Amino acid sequence: MSFYSDLKERFPGSSRLAIILLQVAPIAACIGSAVALFLWLLDKATTTRQQHTWLLFLLPLGGLLIHFLYKSIGKNAEKGNNLLIEEIHEPAADIPKRMAPLVLFSTIVTHIFGGSAGREGTAVQMGGSISAAMGGWFKTTDKESLQTLLTAGIAAGFGAVFGTPVTGAIFAMEVLTIGRIRYDALLPCIFAAIIANYTCSAWGIHHTQYHILFKNTLQYFSADSFHLLWKIVVSAIAFGLAAFLFADLTSFLKKTFQQFIKIDWFIPVTGAIIIIALTYILGTDDYLGLGVTSPNPNGVSIVNAFNEGGVTYFSWFWKLLFTAITLSSGFKGGEVTPLFFIGAALGNALAILFHAPVDLFAALGFIAVFAAATNTPIACTVMGVELFGGEHILFFALACFIAYFFSGHSGIYSSQKIGVAKLGSPYAGEKNLSESFSRRGKVISSIVEKLRRKKNN
Incomplete structure (x- = not known):
């Protein structure tokens, strides 16, 4: 029996949060270290591309490499952040361990050859993949605990990659369902985001500083x-x-x-x-x-x-x-x-x-x-x-x-x-955004078809 399983037996019920926090700490530290490695590699890739502009002509080869990597060993990791969101809604132990190294490598390939992309998706996917893997090692099997660990993994990845731990914690809870926030994951998320951000910084990673020089001297309601x-x-x-x-x-x-x-x-x-x-x-x-x-x-x-x-x-x-x-x-x-x-x-x-x-x-x-x-x-x-x-x-x-x-x-x-429709829209309930995309696609197709028929007539 594992250490964490023994704790669950000794301290059932109210101890669940404490056990999750004990699990979150090493998970977040690992995620923070992985994000630090990713940001360091990303900086090297960006500098290399800027110094060697001819690398842009290898972008098609980079695309081929990424395509065949995901086709051969990626499996459902291709779904990226959407897979994590689906898994949190309905846990099915479906997040592959290979997701973290695959998305890290593929993102570096994208950037070194000049693709226009970001870094949040990579950090979040690494966070979710590491959380899922370590949750399995801790023998975490109940649905609520798995959901919380995955949400905390998203918070850790997001908070570390941008240096914004509070944002990372809130983002992880808010992004799952439009109009609703999972407050039950509040402590694990902020705990994970702070540890991951601190760990990332401890590796010597520095984030871009932005400043607003404009000073608001206006009186409200003036x-x-x-x-x-x-x-x-x-x-x-x-x-x-x-x-x-x-x-x-x-x-x-x-x-x-x-x-x-x-x-x-x-x-x-x-x-x-x-x-x-x-x-x-x-x-x-x-x-x-x-x-x-x-x-x-x-x-x-x-x-x-x-x-x-x-x-x-x-x-x-x-x-x-x-x-x-x-x-x-x-x-x-x-x-x-x-x-x-x-x-x-x-x-x-x-x-x-x-x-x-x-x-x-x-x-x-x-x-x-x-x-x-x-x-x-x-x-x-x-x-x-x-x-x-x-x-x-x-x-x-x-x-x-x-x-x-x-x-x-x-x-x-x-x-x-x-969860809660915007501006009184009828499309609430359990529907997701993919259905909204599909609905708009059908409307556009219908309009195009009517225009085509009108032109032919």
Whole structure:
């Protein structure tokens, strides 16, 4: 009998939380170490690609490698974050141990050859895979404990990869079901996120620091404050629509690739060729990789989006398109860092248009597009505080909440349940986002078919 099994017998009932916390501690430490290794490798991969631009031409080969790896040994690991969400809703011991090393390696391949992707998906999948594996070693078999361990694994991975432990804890509980939060996992999640973040930092990993120089000297309910607030409201609506566009375009492109390219290994090759062509058409490689910083001081990046003139009016769209093509054609990584890029760049453009503070609006876009695309407005409001300070929390909340509603029943995680429908939509209950995607797809197909028939007649 294992040590943890013996504890369960000696201290039943109320001791369940204590036992889970004892299990979470080593799990979170392992996840933090794995994330540290991943971030170190990712930094090396990004630097290598920036120094050797010819590596972009090997992106089709990288896509082939990833495709055949997942086809031969990946099995259900191909579903990525959606598999974790499904497993938490209905535990079936279906998360393979190979998920962590597979997604780590595949993400590094994506980035070293120039794919436009992020890192959150990789960290979260590693967190879930490590939690599932170590939960098996601890002989954790009851459904509730497994669900809690997996949720804590997501919190640990997210908190460590961005250096935002409180956000990681809330995100893990909020992302599962739209409109509902699993408070029963609160302590294990914050415990896991703090330990993982500390462990990652102990390995010498440092996260990008962002700053808002704008000082809010406005009096609430004054004419000047309302003048700024209406600009934030309009921008938040745009952030929500941008998130909707990203999620639906990625889903649409994936289905289009599968429909028109019958040889499955040729899908990543096609996506890679499109990425290479767009890079040379635009004459810049700023939309490849993470996009957090640029080797060119005047290049387009997340950091530069906080400065006036740091991005163009359409930088947000180009990053959206590059990332949608990369992920829909089978490359690995995450969506969140590209969403930060999209949001910060769009916020910059709107600030210039509205004559508003550029750094504030870049920060609002940074968190609000992410909130809308993941349906986690509370977690993203807290992320604003963790990354930028608490001075502008009212603006953070307003932007995230409005963007969340205007993204509709859309999102980057199709396995999310719809617990409480947005804006009185009838599609509540146990339905998930994949059904919403399917419904919209049928509507679009119907419209296209009617237009085609009208044209023929």
